[in-house]
Each structure stands twice: as C-alpha cells, then as structure tokens.
Amino acid sequence: MYSRTTDDYQAMYAAGIRACVEPSFWLGQNRRYAGTFFDYFALILDFETVRARRFGIDHFAAVALNPKEADDRGLADEVIDGMPAYLTHERCVALGEIGFNNNTPNEEYAFVRQLAMAIERDMPVIIHTPHVDKLKGAERISAILRELNPNPDRIEIDHNTEETMAISRETGCYCGMTVYPISKLTPARVSGIIREFGSERMVVNGSADWGISDPLSLVKVVEFMAADGHDDATIRRIVCDNAMTFYAGSPNWKPELDLAPVDPNMFQR
Ligand SMILES: [Zn+2]
Structure with missing residues (x-):
C-alpha cells in the first residue's frame, strides 16, 4: 500500500476489504543504507496503519530484508541485525x-538467517x-525448510x-498465489490450480505495488471462481479463512473488521 493512492483504499473498502x-x-531502486530500510519499516508499521484506518481498513505489516536487495552481504547483515526492534512492533504480524x-x-x-530468526520467535x-x-527456487526453498524444520503452520510459500x-x-x-491483472497469475489460473490441488492451506493474495497490479485482485478472484463453479466455502477459505488462521500465529493479529471510514475533514496531518 506504500505505493498506492487513497483512491485505492476507498475502492478496497467499497469492495468489502476490511483488513x-x-x-x-x-521499492524499485535498491536502498544503499540500512537506515533507509529502518525508516521504511517504521513507515509501513506506523503511518501506513494510520492512513489505512482513515479509510476503514485495519492494516498490518511484515518486516524483512527482501531477496531482491539481499545480494550485498554487508548491508544485509546490518539490516538483519537491526530488525528485532521492528519484529516486536505491535502491528508486525510476520x-x-x-x-x-x-x-x-x-x-x-x-533467507536462512531471517528464517532462523522467525523460528526462534515462532513468528509467521x-x-x-x-x-x-x-x-529451481521452489526446490531450494523446500530443501531449506526440510533442513531447518520450522512449524509448517507458520510458513506461507x-x-x-x-x-x-x-x-x-x-x-x-x-x-500462496499472488494475483496480477495481466502478467503472472490471473484469477482463471487460480481457479484451475484450486480445482487441481484443493483449497486446504491455500491463500490467495493481491499484488498492490508500483507496477501494473490491482488491490482488488481478491474481489476479482471471488467473482471469477463463483462463475467458474466453485462453492462459497471454498472461495471463502482461500481469500479469507486460511489467511486468518495463518496470521493468527502472531499474537499481534487481532484485525478489527468493523472500522468505519473517517470523514476526510477530520483527518489530522
Ligand atoms: Zn514477493
């Protein structure tokens, strides 16, 4: 949501998204300083939550050094060393x-260093x-998981x-399956995958980033799958129930699903 506008939050609320x-x-350009990561973590944990709340959406965040910026080992160590303070933030759920x-x-x-940190903390x-x-990546992830043996209830691939x-x-x-409007995974492909593999422990999420992506992807998956013959319980499981169970692995996950949008005249800057 960091790179989305207030129109997106309004559209999400109107479409029934509540958390x-x-x-x-x-972010599209590699960060050069550990401090830039820490300010970013603080922003998505603090201000983004305040901003989302104004539009009736309860916002939480996950903190990590993403793989795209993990190739500078010195910087990676510096960022990972500073992460514990953010992992214990009350809005951090994974x-x-x-x-x-x-x-x-x-x-x-x-990856291994951060996975070990999460295992130590029993975090999603x-x-x-x-x-x-x-x-190749999925095979390597699977091999590392076998080796480190985390609780599978806490891991979403x-x-x-x-x-x-x-x-x-x-x-x-x-x-997980991340849905995009055109590239990568579409609602039609999600529907086919669920038909083949079932809906247990399947989590559909929408990509909302700075590229062509859509914060309403979940709503489109619901519409497509209903028209494609999936029953309501299956659809509910993959767009809501399974994610609720997964994030309940964090004591910070207490989503308020009945927030009301705030009158824009009342916003405080
Ligand atoms: Zn990703």
Whole structure:
C-alpha cells in the first residue's frame, strides 16, 4: 500500500476489504543504507496503519530484508541485525518477504538467517519464490525448510504457479498465489490450480505495488471462481479463512473488521 493512492483504499473498502497485511518489498531502486530500510519499516508499521484506518481498513505489516536487495552481504547483515526492534512492533504480524530472486548464495544466506530468526520467535513467515527460475527456487526453498524444520503452520510459500504448486504443497506449509491483472497469475489460473490441488492451506493474495497490479485482485478472484463453479466455502477459505488462521500465529493479529471510514475533514496531518 506504500505505493498506492487513497483512491485505492476507498475502492478496497467499497469492495468489502476490511483488513490487509503489507509485506516489506522492493521499492524499485535498491536502498544503499540500512537506515533507509529502518525508516521504511517504521513507515509501513506506523503511518501506513494510520492512513489505512482513515479509510476503514485495519492494516498490518511484515518486516524483512527482501531477496531482491539481499545480494550485498554487508548491508544485509546490518539490516538483519537491526530488525528485532521492528519484529516486536505491535502491528508486525510476520517476517517477510524473504526467499529468492536470482537464487544466489548471498540471497540464500539472508533467507536462512531471517528464517532462523522467525523460528526462534515462532513468528509467521512469508516466503517469496523467484519469478525467474521459479522451479529451481521452489526446490531450494523446500530443501531449506526440510533442513531447518520450522512449524509448517507458520510458513506461507508465496507466488506459486502450476509449475511450483506440487513442490510447495509437499512441504505442508501454507501455499500462496499472488494475483496480477495481466502478467503472472490471473484469477482463471487460480481457479484451475484450486480445482487441481484443493483449497486446504491455500491463500490467495493481491499484488498492490508500483507496477501494473490491482488491490482488488481478491474481489476479482471471488467473482471469477463463483462463475467458474466453485462453492462459497471454498472461495471463502482461500481469500479469507486460511489467511486468518495463518496470521493468527502472531499474537499481534487481532484485525478489527468493523472500522468505519473517517470523514476526510477530520483527518489530522
Ligand atoms: Zn514477493
């Protein structure tokens, strides 16, 4: 939501969205200082929550060094060393996203270090599978999970496609699918994947970033899947219930689903 406008929040509320989790992501340009990461973590945990609340949406965040910026090991260590203060913030419900971008040894180092931090804290974790060489990344993630053996209730492996779903399902973790309007995963493909693999531990999320993406993706998945013959319970499970169960792994996850939007004249700057 960091890169979205107030129109997006208004549209989300009108479409029935009442809570969201914003993962730490890549801003489009690599950060050069650990301090820039810390200000960003503070912004998505503090101000973004205040901003969302004005529009009737209860906003939470996940904190991590994302894989796209994990290739500078010195900077990675500095950022990870400073993360504990943000992981204990009352609006932080997960560590993420971590994982792979180009499947490099430095990315693996930052991934394993942060995964160990989450295991130590018994926190939910959001894992990013790469968009290029996705299968290789998913296989490596699966091998690392076998080795570190976290509680599968606390792990969501995200950005799955037809190519990776079988491997990710085998881990017993939650499996995410991130929906985009055109590129990557569409509502039609989600519908097909759910038909093939079922809806247990499946979590659909929408990409709302600075590229072509859509904060209303979930609503579009609901509409498409209803028309495509899925029953209400299945649809509810993948766009709401499973995510609620997963994030309940954090004591900070107490979403208020009955917030009312605030009159814009009452906003305080
Ligand atoms: Zn991601």
